[in-house]
Amino acid sequence: PTIAREPLGLGRTALPEEILAWDVAVLPDGQGLREGSGDVATGEEVFVEYCGACHGDFAEGIDSWPVLAGGIGSLTNQRPVKTVGSYWPYLSTVYDYIHRSMPFGAAQTLSVDDTYAITAYLLYSNGVVEDDFVLTHENFTEITLPNAAGFYVDDRAESEYPLFSGEPCMTDCGPAPQVTRRAVDLGVTPTDADGRPAGTMPVIDLPATAESG
Amino acid sequence: MTDEPITTGGKGSSRRAFLRGSAAAGAGLVAATAAARAADPDPLITEVQDWASFFGDAVDAHPYGSPIHFESHVVRRNVEWLTESPVSSINFTPIHALEGTITPQGCAFERHHSGAIELSKADYRLMINGLVDRPLVFTYADLERFPRHVMTAFCECAANGGMEWGGAQLEGCQFTQGMIHNMEYTGVMLRDLLAEAGVQTEGKWIYVEGADASSNGRSIPLEKALDDVMVAFYANGEALRKEHGYPVRLVVPGWEGNMWVKWLRRIGVYDQAVEGREETSKYTDLMPDGRARKWTWVMDAKSVITSPSPQVPIRHGTGPLVITGLAWSGNGAIARVDVSLDGGVNWQTARISGDAKSKALTRFHLDIDWDGSEMMLQSRAMDETGYVQPTKDALRAIRGTNNVYHNNAIQTWWVRADGEVENVEIA
Numbered sequence: 001p002t003i004a005r006e007p008l009g010l011g012r013t014a015l016p017e018e019i020l021a022w023d024v025a026v027l028p029d030g031q032g033l034r035e036g037s038g039d040v041a042t043g044e045e046v047f048v049e050y051c052g053a054c055h056g057d058f059a060e061g062i063d064s065w066p067v068l069a070g071g072i073g074s075l076t077n078q079r080p081v082k083t084v085g086s087y088w089p090y091l092s093t094v095y096d097y098i099h100r101s102m103p104f105g106a107a108q109t110l111s112v113d114d115t116y117a118i119t120a121y122l123l124y125s126n127g128v129v130e131d132d133f134v135l136t137h138e139n140f141t142e143i144t145l146p147n148a149a150g151f152y153v154d155d156r157a158e159s160e161y162p163l164f165s166g167e168p169c170m171t172d173c174g175p176a177p178q179v180t181r182r183a184v185d186l187g188v189t190p191t192d193a194d195g196r197p198a199g200t201m202p203v204i205d206l207p208a209t210a211e212s213g
Numbered sequence: 214m215t216d217e218p219i220t221t222g223g224k225g226s227s228r229r230a231f232l233r234g235s236a237a238a239g240a241g242l243v244a245a246t247a248a249a250r251a252a253d254p255d256p257l258i259t260e261v262q263d264w265a266s267f268f269g270d271a272v273d274a275h276p277y278g279s280p281i282h283f284e285s286h287v288v289r290r291n292v293e294w295l296t297e298s299p300v301s302s303i304n305f306t307p308i309h310a311l312e313g314t315i316t317p318q319g320c321a322f323e324r325h326h327s328g329a330i331e332l333s334k335a336d337y338r339l340m341i342n343g344l345v346d347r348p349l350v351f352t353y354a355d356l357e358r359f360p361r362h363v364m365t366a367f368c369e370c371a372a373n374g375g376m377e378w379g380g381a382q383l384e385g386c387q388f389t390q391g392m393i394h395n396m397e398y399t400g401v402m403l404r405d406l407l408a409e410a411g412v413q414t415e416g417k418w419i420y421v422e423g424a425d426a427s428s429n430g431r432s433i434p435l436e437k438a439l440d441d442v443m444v445a446f447y448a449n450g451e452a453l454r455k456e457h458g459y460p461v462r463l464v465v466p467g468w469e470g471n472m473w474v475k476w477l478r479r480i481g482v483y484d485q486a487v488e489g490r491e492e493t494s495k496y497t498d499l500m501p502d503g504r505a506r507k508w509t510w511v512m513d514a515k516s517v518i519t520s521p522s523p524q525v526p527i528r529h530g531t532g533p534l535v536i537t538g539l540a541w542s543g544n545g546a547i548a549r550v551d552v553s554l555d556g557g558v559n560w561q562t563a564r565i566s567g568d569a570k571s572k573a574l575t576r577f578h579l580d581i582d583w584d585g586s587e588m589m590l591q592s593r594a595m596d597e598t599g600y601v602q603p604t605k606d607a608l609r610a611i612r613g614t615n616n617v618y619h620n621n622a623i624q625t626w627w628v629r630a631d632g633e634v635e636n637v638e639i640a
Contacts (some may be wrong), residue, residue, distance in 0.1 A: 007409045010355045014340050014348035025420055025430060025487050044295040050516055065296040075503035080615055081310040082494070087505075090488050097490040100428050104298070107327070117564050132561040150495060151507040160513075160611060163379035165599040167552070170560045177589065177639035179627055183523075184635055190292060197385040199286045199307055202525045 026096040030141040037136035040124040044144075046114050047121050050103050056096025059125040069125035074148055084086070086125025089141045089151055095119050262278065279319070286310065288386060289320050295376065300328035301444065303370065305391035307516070308561045309524040314365075314395050314567060314574040318454050319396035324370055324470065326427030326491075329456035332476050337460050338425070339406075339444075343482035346411030353460055356444065359401035360432070362396035364443060367541045368422030369393040370510050371469035371496055374620035376611070381636045385524040389624065389636060390517040395541075397572035399462050400445030401556045403438050406480070415557075416482040420489070422465055424478040431472045432486035433465070437510075441466050444477065467572040468510040469618070471496050513623035514602050516540035516550055516594035527583065527632035534583040536563070542596035549575040549595040554637050556589030556625060557604070563592070571597075588628040588640055605638065 022158065026032040048057050054065040061067035071081025080086075084094055099115040101107045110118070120135040123143065129135075133142075190198040280287060287306040296302040306322040323329065334353040342348040370392035376382050383389050407419075412435065412459055414430040419438045422430035433442065443464040446452065453459045458475030467470045481536050486508075498506040518538040525535065540547045547569045551560040558618070563579040577592070604624035627637040 006409070008356055008359065009348040009409075011341075011351040011409055014342055014350045018340065018350060019342050022486055023342055023481055025422075025481060025483075025489070027483065027485060028488050030483070031483070053216060055408060057418075073607075075499060076501070080499060080503075082499070087494065089493055091495050093488055094491050096487075097494075100430075101426055101490075102326070104301070104327070104613075105426075148503050152504060154506050154509040154511075156506075156509065156511075156513070160603075161592065161598070161600055163611075164601055164603045164607070166601070168560070168595075168601045170551070173558050173560070179589075179637045180640045181638040183381040183384045183637070186382055188292075188294065188382065189388060190290060197388075197472075197524050198290050199288070199309065199341055199385065200308060200526070202283070202286060203528060206529070 002093055005139050024096070024100055026099075028090040028092045030092065030137075032092075033137045033140055034112050035137050036116050037134055038113050038115070039134040040117075040129070040131050042113075043117035043119070043124070045117075050110070054104065061197055068122055072126070074091040075147075075150070078177025083126065084122050085128065085146060087147050087150070088114075088145055089148045091119065091123070092111045092142065093123050094122060095140075147201070160199040221562045228405060229336075240250060240287050241270075242405055243268065253615075265398075275431065276398070280317075284310075285553050287320055289322060292383065294422075301326045303392055305387045306394055306439070307387050308391045308393065308519050309385060309387050309522050312537065313520070314576050315393035316396060316574075318394075318396065319429070319447050319453075320369070320428060320459065321454075323456045324392065325425070325427055325456070327419060330476055331423045331455060331457065331569050332424055334460045334590055335602040339408040340459065341406060341482070342479070344413040344484060345407075345482050346413065346415035347409075349410050351406070354367065356401060356406075356446065359405050361399055362402055362443060363397060363399050364441070364464065364571050365392055365395065365397045365511075366464055367395045368464075368468040368470045368473050369515075369541070369543075369620040371471050371576065373470075374622070375596045377605070377622075377636075378616060378620055379614050381638050386517050386519055386522045386624070387524060390515075390539075392470070393541075397450070398443055398445040400443045400461075400464065401448035403442040403444055403463070403480070404440075406444060407438065407482075408447070410482075412482055417456050418483050418486050420481040420483055420487045421474045421477060422479050422481075423458075423474050423551050429471070429474050429491055430487060430489040431474060431491055432483075435566075437465070437468070443444070445447065446589065451476040465510075467545075469496065469512055472510065482585070483572045496618060498618050499615045509619055511544035512541075512576070513619065513621045514540070514594045514596040516544035516547075516592040516602055518552070518590050518592050518626060521628055521632075521634045522591065522626055523634045523636055526634050527628065530632075531585040533582050534581050535580040536581060536590065538563075538577050538592050540577055540592070540594040541573065542594065542598075542600070543572055544600060545597040546571045547575040547577075547594055548597050548599075549606050550575075551593045551595075552577075552579045553591040553593070554581070554588045555595075557591055557623070560593065585630060588626075589637075590626040590628055590634075591623050606640070 036098035068084050070085035071083045072173050074081045116135045123129040269640045287307045289302040303324045309454045337353040339351040372600040373392035418432050420432050422428040445464045461477045463474045520537050550563045552563045553560045563577040566576045566578050625639050627635045
């Protein structure tokens, strides 16, 4: 791709301090990691204090808050448990996301070292490292998560589009179908006072309705 | 046919409802036409009404108006049990009650990961950094000086219909297809902003993130960024709503809504994808072998009949019936929409009403003469690439039931003889 336009001269140069403040992304190859370290024991302390109320002291999840550990080997189950250990491909994402967006409701309050420590604790919770492990900016990229090879790039152009393209059947396309599932059997949709699905159109052609509306 | 008037929520059966009910039970259209002839003059016509005699509201009553209160059902709705927190959650556009293609901003769906933040134009900053010749900071006032463009596009959440992968679950197209809106955007092209910074040859990806706590960072290949991605300030003629990213959001035509980063604060240029949380843990699509697709950016061709639908029962009895719906495709313009009344055995081609713009919502209509019998309504979109919207079974045969995202399957509405409409699966 090429950019055809000449610059207009708008904006001003970003200062190093500004870039450092806002560009905290960490890439899978370790780009963006900052100098620091944290061990599992420290991570457990920080995690229990700042994260355990939602995610559980062992990262197992409280109530319906996200489960961060476990579920390894469950991805072909009827109800897979997708966690850092069972599903996430890269440790960089763990560090980056926690550092930038957690704790929920008080994001960007964790130091670089806190984040290394929590990341180490999550590795331990998922059985990836021993309890004396120390995670640093230098050994970070040596860690491979269990599901690192579990993803492939969108292949719909090969696996679906040819099957779903072409002139479709218009007449006598098969036997008359039967109803196999009804949403009303679940009864989980919000309802209006009269029991209908919430937002159902009001009756407009009875004189009494407009007055009551 | 039922003997009861096809209504609920009214105050008993009026004479008109009785007549309509009789017609429905009788000999069809001829009888209905005869029954529609009033026996007595209508007092709404023969008596002078208040609004035909006294004043209405003054022009200074509503500097910025809201819909008339009779339309109070046309609002966003949420489903509490879908998420664990209402600030990282979704609500639904009332597509069952809308027509045409433009979504009114005030009821256009929201999806936040750490709530809808308030960010003034004065506090707004946009940074471009990374593999660029000149890392830059723009103010909002700077952005207003770039050449402007206008485009209309649908923003569909990747999870739209995701609750329906395993079966028919929610009752109403607002809930099953309503994580979508379609607006006319004005803004500047991302390629023009990147030109200002000068992308270096090693720069292959951009990473876009918001000013909110969740940041919602996503990686976009440079080809798309330089093609049709817009940095938008206006939607449907006015500033973006707070909940839609005020004052600046990304518009990524045809691609999953998660990438339409709101409150956009930084565009980083990198040599590889960041693989952030929203493109690894989330917005990856688990397949039957336990592996998952990633980078499933495009939203495939899709459609839904918005009326009749579970929130829009048929209350007028037999005779003329408007079937109306929406079709859209992230792979281009809608070429055709077919409608079936019998669950896919036979199809007829509907009418495209208005323009079929590329990567934008498109309205279709089919007018039928309903004889009062049960129907299994379906719509099937085709886009300009020749892709035909698949059935849910066809998708599940490839993807299983744990894909979570990208459910563009044909929807079936079971229209019962009493005019009530249900969300069903059929086989």
